[in-house]
Amino acid sequence: MAEETENENNLVPANDRIVKINIEDQMKSAYIDYSMSVIVSRALPDARDGLKPVHRRVLYGMDGLGVASSKPYKKSARIVGEVLGKYHPHGDSSVYDTMVRMAQHWSLRYPLVDGQGNYGSLDGDPPAAMRYTEARLRKMAEEMLADLKKDTVDFQPNFDDSEEEPTVLPTRIPNLLVNGASGIAVGMATNMAPHNLTEVIDGTIAYIDNRDIEISELMQFIKGPDFPTGGIIYGHNGVRDAFETGRGRIVMRATAEIETTKSGKEIIIVTEIPFLVNKADMIKRTVDLINEKKIEGISEIRDESSKDVRIVYEIKRDSNANVVLNNLYKHTSLQSSFSVNNIALVKGRPVMMNLKDMIQVFVEHRHEVVVRRTKFELAEAEKRAHILEGYLIALDHLDEVIKLIRSSDTPEDARIGLIEKFGLSDIQARAILDMTLRRLTGLERDKIKEEYAELMKTIEYLRQILDDESLRYKIIKDELVEVKEKFGDERRSVIVHSAEDMTMEDFIDDEEIVITISHNSYVKRTPLSDYKRQGRGGKGSIGSNTRDEDFTEHIITATAHNYMLLFTEAGRCFWLRAFEIPEGSRTSRGRALQNIINVPKEEKIKAFILVKNLKDQEYLENNFIIMCTKQGTIKKTSLEAYSRPRANGINAININEGDQLIEACLTSGTSEIVMALRSGRAIRFNESTVRPMGRTATGVRGITLSSATDEVVGMISLNNPESTVLVVSEKGYGKRTDIEDYRITNRGGKGVKTINVTDKTGELVAIKDVTNDEDLMIINKSGIVIRIGVDTLRVMGRATQGVRLITLKENDEIASITKVVREEEEEIITDEEGENLASDSTEQTENNED
CATH class of the missing domain: 3.90.199.10 (Topoisomerase II, domain 5)
Incomplete structure (x- = not known):
C-alpha cells in the first residue's frame, strides 16, 4: 500500500507539467501564427x-x-x-x-x-x-x-x-506604385506592376488637389504600368480593371519591327521583351517550336544583344513576316501576361487596393512624416534658441559673468552662481561655461545675434506649418515636384489598343436608323435620312423590293447602339444590337433574321422593344415589359428579368394553345394601357391593375373579344400627356383621337368604339400613340412606303371613320405603321413618278376624303 502511494506521489509533478490540448486547435493556432508572420x-x-x-x-x-x-x-x-x-x-x-x-x-x-x-x-x-x-x-x-x-x-x-x-x-518616393512588388504569402499573394515616376507624381498631386477625384480622372495622369524592360502593353481593359479593382490581367508584347535586308529578305528585329521574361529561355523555346513545326517561316534566329536587346528572326522567302510575328506572339513569350493583384499591408492588415487607395495611403504617410519632422525640427530649434538666449544674456553682462566665473571655486559653483544671478536655466548655464574665449570677440557676438534672429524666423515658420494643413500639403507637393525633376523620365512601355478593347460600338456612329423586317423575317437597317417626309395622301416611295409574295411587316426607328429585345409569336425573347443588323439600301431585301440570331424557323418575330442598355441596375429594376396576346391576355414583368442575353433566347411569356404574342411595350410601371381589337373597339386601363409576374407566367385578361373571329391588333402604353391615339385601318384610313375620349374602365372589359369600321375603311390594323412632333411611316403589302407628319392629321372623335392616309392600289392593304422623330426638312409631296406636286394638294386631298 505504501508503495502505491509513493508511485502516485511521483506522478503528481509529471501531471502538473503536461497540459492536454486538442491537436486540431493547436495546429490551427500555430498555423495562423505562422501565416500571419x-x-x-x-x-x-x-x-x-x-x-x-x-x-x-x-x-x-x-x-x-x-x-x-x-x-x-x-x-x-x-x-x-x-x-x-x-x-x-x-x-x-x-x-x-x-x-x-x-x-x-x-x-x-x-x-x-x-x-x-x-x-x-x-x-x-x-x-x-x-x-x-x-x-x-x-x-x-x-x-x-x-x-x-x-x-x-x-x-x-x-x-x-x-x-x-x-x-x-x-x-519621398511613392515606391509601391513606382517599383511595384511581388510576393507569395500564406493564402494570398501580391503582384504589383511598376509605374512611371513622372506620371505617378502628377497623379498624386492631382489627388492632393482634389480628394474626390475619380479613378478614371487619375488615369488621365497615370496611363498604365511602365515596365523596366519597356515593350508594349496590349490593351486598355486589363489596365482599367487593375486600377479600378486592384486585379487585372495586363497583356505584354515585345517591341518588334519588320525590316527588309539588301538581299530582299524580311527580318523581324525584337528590341524590347516583356517584363520578367528570360531571354535565353524564350529563344530556346522558340527554336524547339520551330523544330516541332508549330512555328513555320523562320530560317534563323540570332541573339545580337549587347547592353541593349536585339533578337533577329530571319524569315523564309516564301513566308509572310506579319504572319510569323503573330505566331511568335501566340506561341512564345514574346507575348506574356502580368496578372495584377494589388495586396499590400495597411496598418498591418493585408488589403486589396485600387489606384486611388495606393495614392491615398502614400499621401497620408507623407503628411504624417511632414508633421513629425516639423515637430522634431521645432523642438531642436527651440533648444538651440534657448541656448542662444543664454549666450546673449551672458554677452550683455560679459564683465559680470567673467568676474563670477573667476571668483568661483569650482565649475559647479560657477553654474549655480550664473543660474541664481542671471535667472538662467541649467542648460544655458552649462552652455555659457562651455563657451570658448573666441566667442567673446565682437564678430562672434554678431554671429550669435544673427543666428538667433534667423532661428526665430524658422521657429515661426515651423509653427505655421503645424497650424496650417494646406501649407503641409503644399510642402508635400513641392517635395514631389523636386523628386520628379530629379528622377522623372519618359515612359518605356507603350500602351496600344487591342482587339478586345475595340468593340463594334467604337467603329459605328450612334446614328438614327430605320430597321425593317419583312413578313418572311428578312431584316435590314437603313439610315433614317434616306426617307424624305411627304404630305398626307401622297403615293409614297419604294421601301423595299418584294420577292416571292414577301412584304415589309415591321418598321422600327432606333439608334445604332440600342439593344433590341425581339419577341416571337410563341412568347420567346431574343437580343440583338441594332448595329449588328446588316445595312441595306432602301430597296434591298435584307438578310434572313435566322442568319443573325437563333430564332426557330417556325417562329415569327411579332414585337420589338428598344432598350438603351442592359447594365444599369436602377434602370432595369424600375422599368417593366408589358406583353399582350391576340386573344386579349396581358402580362407585366420587370425588365431586369430580360437583362441577361442568351444565344438561344428565353421564355418571355407562356402562350396558350391557339394564341399568339402580338405586342410588347416598355413601361415605367405607372402608364395607361390601351388595347385595340380588329373589330374597331379599344379598352383603356391603368397599368397598376396588372401585377408583375415571372417570365414563365401566362398573364391575365386584358380585353374581352367581341366575337370568335375578333382579335387584338395592338397595344400602346401612354406616358406623355400630349399624346393622342392614332388608329389605322387596312384600307388606308386613319385618325387621331384624344385619349380622354377613351374612358378608363376595368381591365378585362369589352372596350369602346375607336373607329367606325366600314367596307370603305376595312378592319383595324394598328394603334399607336403619337404627338405633333412625330412623323408616320406607313408601308403596305406591296412594299410602298410613305412618310407623313402627324400634325397633318387633325384630332377627331372616336366614332368617325377618319381620313385617307395613303392611296392604295386595288387589292393592296396596309401592312405596318410606325412613328419616327420629326426632322426639320422641307415638306415635299411626290406623285407616282416622283415629281413634286403643289403643296395645296394636301389640303385638297383632305377635303375630298372628309
Whole structure:
C-alpha cells in the first residue's frame, strides 16, 4: 500500500507539467501564427513605402554603413554581414538576392542600389558571389531614407533587442506604385506592376488637389504600368480593371519591327521583351517550336544583344513576316501576361487596393512624416534658441559673468552662481561655461545675434506649418515636384489598343436608323435620312423590293447602339444590337433574321422593344415589359428579368394553345394601357391593375373579344400627356383621337368604339400613340412606303371613320405603321413618278376624303 502511494506521489509533478490540448486547435493556432508572420514580416510590402522587411533592412543597413551614392562602393559581403548581423536573422542568400534585385535595371523600374560587378543578366545568368561584387545606395534610395533621423517614423527593436530598426521608411518616393512588388504569402499573394515616376507624381498631386477625384480622372495622369524592360502593353481593359479593382490581367508584347535586308529578305528585329521574361529561355523555346513545326517561316534566329536587346528572326522567302510575328506572339513569350493583384499591408492588415487607395495611403504617410519632422525640427530649434538666449544674456553682462566665473571655486559653483544671478536655466548655464574665449570677440557676438534672429524666423515658420494643413500639403507637393525633376523620365512601355478593347460600338456612329423586317423575317437597317417626309395622301416611295409574295411587316426607328429585345409569336425573347443588323439600301431585301440570331424557323418575330442598355441596375429594376396576346391576355414583368442575353433566347411569356404574342411595350410601371381589337373597339386601363409576374407566367385578361373571329391588333402604353391615339385601318384610313375620349374602365372589359369600321375603311390594323412632333411611316403589302407628319392629321372623335392616309392600289392593304422623330426638312409631296406636286394638294386631298 505504501508503495502505491509513493508511485502516485511521483506522478503528481509529471501531471502538473503536461497540459492536454486538442491537436486540431493547436495546429490551427500555430498555423495562423505562422501565416500571419509570413504575411506581415516577409511576403507582403507595406503600402506606405512599398517595401518588404528585407528590402527595408538592406537599405537601412547600407545607410548605417555610410555607403551613400557619393561614397566609395563597399563589398557586398560587408553589407550582407551588416544586415544579417543586426536586422535580418535569416540566410545570407535572401539578403544578397534582395540587394542584387534592387540593383538590376531590368528587375526594378527605378533601381535603389548601385551595383558594381556581375549582377546577372536578362538571360537569367546568376550574379557573382557576394565577395566579388560591390554596392552602394542610389540617390533615389537616399530620398526614401531622407529625414529618417528626425523622428519621422516609429522604430522597433531588432531580433535580439540590441539595435533598433525602422518599421517603415519616410520615403519621398511613392515606391509601391513606382517599383511595384511581388510576393507569395500564406493564402494570398501580391503582384504589383511598376509605374512611371513622372506620371505617378502628377497623379498624386492631382489627388492632393482634389480628394474626390475619380479613378478614371487619375488615369488621365497615370496611363498604365511602365515596365523596366519597356515593350508594349496590349490593351486598355486589363489596365482599367487593375486600377479600378486592384486585379487585372495586363497583356505584354515585345517591341518588334519588320525590316527588309539588301538581299530582299524580311527580318523581324525584337528590341524590347516583356517584363520578367528570360531571354535565353524564350529563344530556346522558340527554336524547339520551330523544330516541332508549330512555328513555320523562320530560317534563323540570332541573339545580337549587347547592353541593349536585339533578337533577329530571319524569315523564309516564301513566308509572310506579319504572319510569323503573330505566331511568335501566340506561341512564345514574346507575348506574356502580368496578372495584377494589388495586396499590400495597411496598418498591418493585408488589403486589396485600387489606384486611388495606393495614392491615398502614400499621401497620408507623407503628411504624417511632414508633421513629425516639423515637430522634431521645432523642438531642436527651440533648444538651440534657448541656448542662444543664454549666450546673449551672458554677452550683455560679459564683465559680470567673467568676474563670477573667476571668483568661483569650482565649475559647479560657477553654474549655480550664473543660474541664481542671471535667472538662467541649467542648460544655458552649462552652455555659457562651455563657451570658448573666441566667442567673446565682437564678430562672434554678431554671429550669435544673427543666428538667433534667423532661428526665430524658422521657429515661426515651423509653427505655421503645424497650424496650417494646406501649407503641409503644399510642402508635400513641392517635395514631389523636386523628386520628379530629379528622377522623372519618359515612359518605356507603350500602351496600344487591342482587339478586345475595340468593340463594334467604337467603329459605328450612334446614328438614327430605320430597321425593317419583312413578313418572311428578312431584316435590314437603313439610315433614317434616306426617307424624305411627304404630305398626307401622297403615293409614297419604294421601301423595299418584294420577292416571292414577301412584304415589309415591321418598321422600327432606333439608334445604332440600342439593344433590341425581339419577341416571337410563341412568347420567346431574343437580343440583338441594332448595329449588328446588316445595312441595306432602301430597296434591298435584307438578310434572313435566322442568319443573325437563333430564332426557330417556325417562329415569327411579332414585337420589338428598344432598350438603351442592359447594365444599369436602377434602370432595369424600375422599368417593366408589358406583353399582350391576340386573344386579349396581358402580362407585366420587370425588365431586369430580360437583362441577361442568351444565344438561344428565353421564355418571355407562356402562350396558350391557339394564341399568339402580338405586342410588347416598355413601361415605367405607372402608364395607361390601351388595347385595340380588329373589330374597331379599344379598352383603356391603368397599368397598376396588372401585377408583375415571372417570365414563365401566362398573364391575365386584358380585353374581352367581341366575337370568335375578333382579335387584338395592338397595344400602346401612354406616358406623355400630349399624346393622342392614332388608329389605322387596312384600307388606308386613319385618325387621331384624344385619349380622354377613351374612358378608363376595368381591365378585362369589352372596350369602346375607336373607329367606325366600314367596307370603305376595312378592319383595324394598328394603334399607336403619337404627338405633333412625330412623323408616320406607313408601308403596305406591296412594299410602298410613305412618310407623313402627324400634325397633318387633325384630332377627331372616336366614332368617325377618319381620313385617307395613303392611296392604295386595288387589292393592296396596309401592312405596318410606325412613328419616327420629326426632322426639320422641307415638306415635299411626290406623285407616282416622283415629281413634286403643289403643296395645296394636301389640303385638297383632305377635303375630298372628309
